[in-house]
Amino acid sequence: MKNPLFLRIWEGVVRLLEGTVVTIFGALVFAVLWGVVSRYLPGIRPSAWTEELAISLLVWLTLLGAALGFRSHAHLGVDYFVNKLEPSASKAAVVLGEVTVFGFAAFALVYGGWRLVTETLATGQITPVLQWPMGWLYAAAPISGIFICAFCIEHLLRPAAFSSPASELSLAD
Amino acid sequence: MSPEVFILVLVFGALLVLGIPIAVCIGLASVATILMLVELPAGYMVAQRISMGIASFPLLAIPFFILAGILMGEGGLARRLMDFAFSLVGRFPGGLAYMNTLSCMLFGAVSGSAAAAVSSIGSFMIPQMEQRGYKREFAVALTATSATTGLLIPPSNIMIVFAVVSGNVSVAALFLGGVLPGLAVGLAIMAGTWFTLRVLKGVALQTPAAPGDGGPQALPTPGVWKSFLGATPSLLLVVVVLGGILGGVFSATEASAIAVAYCLILGMVIYREIKPSALPRLLLKGALTTAVVMLLVGASQAMSWVLSYEQVPQMVSQAMLSLSANPLMVLLLINLLLLAVGVFMDMTPAVLIFTPIFLPVVVELGMDPVHFGIVMITNLCIGLCTPPVGACLFVACGVGRTSIVRVMPAAIPLFIAMLLALLVITYWPPLSLALPRLFGLL
Numbered sequence: 001m002k003n004p005l006f007l008r009i010w011e012g013v014v015r016l017l018e019g020t021v022v023t024i025f026g027a028l029v030f031a032v033l034w035g036v037v038s039r040y041l042p043g044i045r046p047s048a049w050t051e052e053l054a055i056s057l058l059v060w061l062t063l064l065g066a067a068l069g070f071r072s073h074a075h076l077g078v079d080y081f082v083n084k085l086e087p088s089a090s091k092a093a094v095v096l097g098e099v100t101v102f103g104f105a106a107f108a109l110v111y112g113g114w115r116l117v118t119e120t121l122a123t124g125q126i127t128p129v130l131q132w133p134m135g136w137l138y139a140a141a142p143i144s145g146i147f148i149c150a151f152c153i154e155h156l157l158r159p160a161a162f163s164s165p166a167s168e169l170s171l172a173d
Numbered sequence: 174m175s176p177e178v179f180i181l182v183l184v185f186g187a188l189l190v191l192g193i194p195i196a197v198c199i200g201l202a203s204v205a206t207i208l209m210l211v212e213l214p215a216g217y218m219v220a221q222r223i224s225m226g227i228a229s230f231p232l233l234a235i236p237f238f239i240l241a242g243i244l245m246g247e248g249g250l251a252r253r254l255m256d257f258a259f260s261l262v263g264r265f266p267g268g269l270a271y272m273n274t275l276s277c278m279l280f281g282a283v284s285g286s287a288a289a290a291v292s293s294i295g296s297f298m299i300p301q302m303e304q305r306g307y308k309r310e311f312a313v314a315l316t317a318t319s320a321t322t323g324l325l326i327p328p329s330n331i332m333i334v335f336a337v338v339s340g341n342v343s344v345a346a347l348f349l350g351g352v353l354p355g356l357a358v359g360l361a362i363m364a365g366t367w368f369t370l371r372v373l374k375g376v377a378l379q380t381p382a383a384p385g386d387g388g389p390q391a392l393p394t395p396g397v398w399k400s401f402l403g404a405t406p407s408l409l410l411v412v413v414v415l416g417g418i419l420g421g422v423f424s425a426t427e428a429s430a431i432a433v434a435y436c437l438i439l440g441m442v443i444y445r446e447i448k449p450s451a452l453p454r455l456l457l458k459g460a461l462t463t464a465v466v467m468l469l470v471g472a473s474q475a476m477s478w479v480l481s482y483e484q485v486p487q488m489v490s491q492a493m494l495s496l497s498a499n500p501l502m503v504l505l506l507i508n509l510l511l512l513a514v515g516v517f518m519d520m521t522p523a524v525l526i527f528t529p530i531f532l533p534v535v536v537e538l539g540m541d542p543v544h545f546g547i548v549m550i551t552n553l554c555i556g557l558c559t560p561p562v563g564a565c566l567f568v569a570c571g572v573g574r575t576s577i578v579r580v581m582p583a584a585i586p587l588f589i590a591m592l593l594a595l596l597v598i599t600y601w602p603p604l605s606l607a608l609p610r611l612f613g614l615l
Binding site: 018025026028032036051056059061062063064066070072081082096097100101104107108112113119137141142 | 214468
């Protein structure tokens with residue numbers, strides 16, 4: 001990670017991911033609002049596709065956003081016990097944590113998600129209204145998994161860039 | 174206990190203690206258990222359950238209410254609500270303290286998120302209260318506990334989560350059911366404040382004589398009518414959201430999207446406190462909060478599939494009912510377990526993990542799922558204010574720049590007040606069920 005060009009490209013990829021998530025959220029708001037408007041404004045046909053599109057966007061928003069959440073350590077965990085460890089042990093726990101998250105993302109999201117996408121595409125299932133192949137809905141899982149794996153590696157390679165304490169995010173926010 | 178369930182509990186517990194994000198603990202515990210059931214592809218199953226668990230129309234309300242909460246925080250809404258609260262209770266002894274609780278309740282009724290209330294209300298109220306002779310620690314404890322009422326007073330995201338994991342509970346019934354219990358918790362906290370100001374002056378006040386009597390006399394009380402007008406656009410949102418849902422005009426999800434549109438217009442056009450250039454940042458903030466919550470929801474769908482495959486809810490149900498068939502005892506037991514859980518775990522994962530396990534038990538005993546949801550949320554609200562894991566307490570301590578240990582003496586009377594409210598809510602079902610019944614939702 002000494003190559004600044006490589007780092008710059010990587011930061012660009014992260015910004016792109018953020019931009020994608022923001023765009024998806026904007027589209028989500030628009031889709032649901034359009035569903036309401038089209039139901040009540042006279043002269044416009046009620047849109048059946050808005051609900052289906054919104055649900056697909058929610059899956060993508062969650063999984064791509066979750067990857068960014070792993071990057072900024074936004075996900076909720078019980079850090080009470082780890083904080084009680086001595087510095088050397090707590091360093092080991094941090095590494096173990098990254099390896100665990102990597103393992104989960106690689107096995108369930110990338111490998112499992114990939115099988116899910118390919119096998120669903122092979123069945124030819126399509127969504128009821130928009131007639132999109134169901135497999136593409138699931139594609140968010142492996143893509144998110146790849147990003148999560150990459151962020152775990154990034155954490156291990158540049159710990160200094162992520163030294164700020166985890167933010168407190170939850171429903172309570 | 175079957176070996177699969179043993180592995181599930183062991184893996185989940187071990188990862189949890191190691192500080193691994195809870196969504197991953199849940200996901201990996203499910204993977205490990207499914208791997209033991211050799212005929213099923215574990216990765217495939219978990220990826221599918223997570224994706225399908227998120228793909229639900231009722232859950233769509235969550236990102237919108239989160240976004241609406243963020244927009245209200247930025248849009249200058251909190252201050253107008255506080256003005257209104259102050260005009261109502263500011264003239265009474267200890268008025269500033271009651272105003273704090275009332276502002277949190279009003280804010281909760283608009284946004285349905287507790288930590289947002291802590292930071293919006295607390296950043297104004299805590300310095301104000303300290304200036305008027307209250308101890309900073311008391312102001313911090315009061316803000317943290319008061320803010321949790323917003324999770325009971327609709328709209329409330331945690332209720333949507335409960336409705337989805339519990340299967341077929343109506344969001345509208347939960348929203349309406351939370352109104353009176355939310356008011357009850359707020360009143361209990363005010364009673365706790367009254368008791369503290371009367372009996373435990375040293376805990377709340379810098380000098381024994383200060384604001385307990387006479388209140389913050391130096392502050393002129395704004396006119397009730399004028400400040401009500403100022404807060405009207407914000408309060409109107411509650412009417413639109415709840416009225417629309419109850420009147421069957423739109424679903425909770427559509428109402429949440431309308432709330433976003435309303436907040437956008439309010440913040441950008443009418444109050445003009447949100448600039449268009451700030452929107453991407455606010456959307457990203459909302460997306461991250463959404464993703465944290467929804468990944469937990471998806472992962473817990475994988476785990477609840479494993480749990481029901483292994484018939485765990487039935488096992489727990491039998492075990493608890495063999496301990497005691499007395500509903501009062503079982504409810505007490507569940508409440509104690511949840512209080513212990515809430516001390517270490519945030520509210521969302523606790524609701525996601527324990528609803529499928531406990532709900533069959535209480536339904537077996539004839540309890541209404543809506544009532545149980547309210548009891549569970551009230552219970553876990555206390556956990557949000559207790560160390561070592563308490564989102565509201567952390568945010569309040571951050572805003573008030575003080576430490577958790579110093580806040581505890583002032584917080585304990587308020588905890589007791591909340592516990593008493595929990596007892597009432599648990600053992601007096603009409604408090605939660607009367608309103609939904611009145612509107613024909615049960």
